[in-house]
Amino acid sequence: MTDALSKMLDRSDVILADGATGTNLFNMGLMSGDAPELWNVDEPAKIKALYRGAVDAGSDLFLTNSFGGNASRLKLHNAEKRAHELSRVAAEIGRDVADAQQRPIIVAGSVGPTGEIMEPVGTLSHALAVEMFHETADGLKEGGADVLWLETISAPEEYRAAAEAFALADMPWVGTMSFDTAGRTMMGVTSSDLAQLVQDLPNTPLAFGANCGTGASDLLRTVQGFAAQGPDRPIVAKGNAGIPKYVDGHIHYDGTPELMAEYAVMARDSGAKIIGGCCGTMPDHLRHMREALDTRPRSDRPSLEKIAEALGPFSSATDGTGESAAPERRTRRRRRA
Numbered sequence: 374m375t376d377a378l379s380k381m382l383d384r385s386d387v388i389l390a391d392g393a394t395g396t397n398l399f400n401m402g403l404m405s406g407d408a409p410e411l412w413n414v415d416e417p418a419k420i421k422a423l424y425r426g427a428v429d430a431g432s433d434l435f436l437t438n439s440f441g442g443n444a445s446r447l448k449l450h451n452a453e454k455r456a457h458e459l460s461r462v463a464a465e466i467g468r469d470v471a472d473a474q475q476r477p478i479i480v481a482g483s484v485g486p487t488g489e490i491m492e493p494v495g496t497l498s499h500a501l502a503v504e505m506f507h508e509t510a511d512g513l514k515e516g517g518a519d520v521l522w523l524e525t526i527s528a529p530e531e532y533r534a535a536a537e538a539f540a541l542a543d544m545p546w547v548g549t550m551s552f553d554t555a556g557r558t559m560m561g562v563t564s565s566d567l568a569q570l571v572q573d574l575p576n577t578p579l580a581f582g583a584n585c586g587t588g589a590s591d592l593l594r595t596v597q598g599f600a601a602q603g604p605d606r607p608i609v610a611k612g613n614a615g616i617p618k619y620v621d622g623h624i625h626y627d628g629t630p631e632l633m634a635e636y637a638v639m640a641r642d643s644g645a646k647i648i649g650g651c652c653g654t655m656p657d658h659l660r661h662m663r664e665a666l667d668t669r670p671r672s673d674r675p676s677l678e679k680i681a682e683a684l685g686p687f688s689s690a691t692d693g694t695g696e697s698a699a700p701e702r703r704t705r706r707r708r709r710a
Contacts, residue, residue: 376545377477377479377519377520378434378479378481378519378520378545378547378579378580379545379579380477381433381434381477381479382579382580382607382646382647385433385646387641387645387646387647387648387666388433388434388479388646388647388648389431389432389433389434389637389648389649389659389662389663389666390432390433390434390435390436390481390609390611390647390648390649390650391424391427391432391434391435391436391649391650391654391659392427392430392432392614392649392650392651392654392655392656392658392659393614393650393651393652393653393654393655394409394423394436394438394440394483395409395652396626396652396653396654396655397423397426397655397656398412398419398423398438400655401416401419401422401423402419407450408441408446408447408449408450408452409438409440409441410438410439410440410441410442410447410452410459410460410463411450411452411459412438413438413439413459413462413463413466414458414459414462417462417466420438420463420466421466421469421470423438424437424466424467424470424471425470426655426656427656427659428470428471428474428478429656430656430657430659430660430663431659431660431662431663431664432478432649432659432663433476433477433478433479434478434479434481434647434649435467435470435471435478435479435480435481436481436482436483436522436524437460437463437464437466437467437480437481437482437483437513437516437518438463438466438483439459439460439463439464439482439483439484439485439509439512439513440483440484440485440524440525441485441488442456442459442460442463442483442484442485442509442512442513443456443484443485443487443505443506443508443509444456444505444508445487445488445489445497445505446485446487446488447459456505456508456509456512457508457509457511457512457515458512459512460482460508460509460510460512460513460516461512461513461515461516462516463482463483463513463516464480464482464512464513464514464515464516464517464518465516465517467480467516467517467518468480468516468517468518479519479520480517480518480519480520481518481519481520481521481522481547482509482510482513482514482516482518482520482521482522482544483522483524484506484509484510484513484521484522484523484524484535485524485525486525486526486527486531487502487505487506487531489502490528491528491530491531491534492530494560499530499533499534502530502531502534502535502538503534503537503538503541504538505538506534506535506537506538506539507538507541507542510538510539510541510542510544511542513544514542514543514544518544519545520544520545520546520547520579521539521542521544521545521546521547522546522547522548522549523535523536523539523546523547523548523549523578524548524549524551524584524585524611525549525550525551525584525585526548526549526550526551526558527550527551527558527559527560527562528558528560528562529560529562529566529570532548532550532567532570533570533574535548536548536574536575536576536577536578537575537576539576540575540576545578545579546576546578546579547578547579547580547581547582547609547647548571548578548581549581549582549583549584549609549611550562550567550583550584551583551584551585551586552564552583552586552591552592552595552692552693553585553586553587553591554693555688555689555690555691555692555693556591556594556595556598556689556691556692556693556694557692557693563598563692563693563694564583564595564596564598564599564601564602564692564693564694565598565601565602565694567581567599568581568598568599568602568604569602571604571606572604572605577606578606579606579607580606580607580608580609580646580647581599581604581606581608581609582596582599582608582609582610582611582645582647583595583596583599583609583610583611583612584609584611584612584651585611585612585613585651585652586612586613586651587613587616587688588612588613588615588616588628588684588685588687588688589612589613589614589615589628589632589633589636589684589685590680590681590684590685590686590687590688591687591688591689591692592610592611592612592613592640593610593612593636593639593640593643593675593680593684594677594680594687594692595692596608596610596640596643596644596645597643597644597674597677598692598694599644600643600644600674607645607646607647608644608645608646608647609645609646609647609648609649610640610643610645610647610648610649611647611648611649611650611651612636612640612650612651613626613628613650613651613652613653613654614626614627614628614632614633614650614651614652614653614654614655614658615627615628615629615632615653615685616628616685626652626653626654628653628654628658630657630658630660630661630662631661632683632684633650633654633658633659633661633662634661634662634664634665635665635683635684636662636684637662637665637666638665638666638669638672639675639679639680639683639684641666641671642671642672642673642674642675643674643675644674648662648666649662650662
């Protein structure tokens with residue numbers, strides 16, 4: 374366990390995180406349906422290149438290739454008994470990359486959802502979820518991760534289970550949810566709900582926020598929703614590089630490097646301290662984001678109209694906050710790309 378992220382948060386005005394994992398690995402030859410985590414042992418040079426791509430582009434922090442490194446997801450690939458091993462190796466490769474740099478780099482151990490629906494809606498028990506998250510967390514800790522990074526979570530029950538597991542592993546952590554259903558997560562959580570959940574946890578994260586979701590505009594509206602709650606911890610913004618489109622047989626994100634630079638500055642001015650990209654975000658996007666954050670002065674919080682004008686329209690009329698009823702819960706699963 375280290376306090377590297379706490380120190381960086383104390384001394385930095387803004388921290389640039391990394392970009393996409395899946396998108397970059399697909400460009401390296403990963404096939405749809407394959408488990409990226411198996412590449413930690415089968416293609417370690419490519420995983421090292423993934424990490425170095427973010428660092429060379431200016432990122433202060435990168436996530437390990439362990440998003441699906443839990444027994445539930447790995448069972449789909451007959452690798453459920455390798456969760457600890459694959460998570461450990463993901464962090465070990467990251468440690469090698471970070472330690473070779475001349476500046477501080479944070480290795481954040483990515484922890485994604487189990488892919489199951491928790492009780493009482495589904496069948497996954499709290500105890501089993503904690504056990505799976507603990508196994509992944511322990512592997513990342515053994516491999517040298519500085520901090521654990523929970524991401525793309527939709528259900529508060531799963532967020533709580535992960536927080537308990539991270540306490541058992543004695544590791545600091547950051548936790549984000551994905552808001553993709555008219556400003557809510559798939560399980561109905563709003564930005565204000567997450568801010569309250571974080572405050573009430575026995576084991577609170579160092580920072581919290583949003584990742585993935587729909588477009589950058591929607592994510593910034595959610596970030597402003599967090600900021601409106603007056604949280605006592607830093608906010609994370611990790612938005613997709615535009616909107617996915619099916620082009621020539623594959624998924625392409627239409628966000629240009631220039632658009633992501635604008636997004637990064639607006640995320641900072643909206644209240645985010647840790648800013649990165651999610652699906653579709655490549656090293657060139659990160660380079661433009663780094664330059665924009667370093668050279669463009671802070672400004673007032675952008676209006677929603679200004680965000681839409683710069684980054685594109687919102688996917689829904691509101692962010693879900695204050696609405697009388699949550700949308701119907703869905704069971705769709707997805708992997709961070």
